[in-house]
């Protein structure tokens with residue numbers, strides 16, 4: 095992961111990985127690392143996207159038994175006071191080849207609250223129909239030995 | 248799910264689903280429903296197994312980025328006093344077509360502790376090499392509308 099040292103075990107409070115897949119072309123990996131109580135770093139590389147803006151979000155359920163449609167709505171804990179659901183991670187930009195490489199930080203997402211839920215990439219006008227890829231957010235040791243493959247960096 | 252009423256929303260404290268897949272032939276679904284504080288019902292149907300005994304277990308990590316090999320060891324919480332790891336769910340029996348249909352109860356597994364980890368089916372002599380299929384244990388609404396397809400019952 096860019097910025098936390100290379101290949102060695104970095105200190106963190108928890109880590110997760112979501113392998114993203116879609117019915118058509120989307121494929122990729124996103125990773126979540128809880129650096130401290132108030133900082134979750136989310137990074138990833140996604141391929142097969144529509145060039146331009148795409149919407150990244152964490153959804154309530156990790157249930158992909160009916161594909162990306164059974165993942166429920168965007169994750170928002172009941173005690174959230176924000177207007178925007180905290181699972182709404184905003185937009186990631188795909189280049190002309192359909193690849194998006196991103197890294198963001200959140201002071202609201204806690205990795206232990208989202209493990210078992212899902213990560214969804216959707217078209218810019220996010221709706222159930224535009225869900226292009228999804229993956230379960232799975233508990234990880236956070237070693238990320240295969241970071242070169244994932245990061246394309 | 249057999250025994251909790253048919254198709255309607257049954258009361259539970261939490262539910263999860265793991266879609267199992269393997270590199271060769273294994274495919275199936277397992278479901279976990281926490282009925283009360285001390286009762287987790289685990290059921291499922293798995294196809295493509297070797298007829299006879301197979302080993303079912305919950306593993307520490309849900310990381311399947313390197314297939315069933317990156318799921319870590321059998322889940323056992325640090326405070327467990329049992330000799331056997333609590334993630335060791337014992338054996339399930341596949342019929343001559345390679346199908347295993349099972350239902351078990353655990354007073355040790357709590358669904359909220361295993362969400363984000365993985366379910367693994369392995370040959371009778373469980374070892375990393377014999378891991379025949381795995382899936383991330385994902386958070387589910389627990390409605391299981393498609394229970395007929397899953398249960399073959």
Ligand SMILES: [Zn+2]
Pocket residue numbers: 095096137241245247
């Ligand atoms: Zn990186």
Ligand SMILES: [Zn+2]
Pocket residue numbers: 248249290394398
């Ligand atoms: Zn059933």
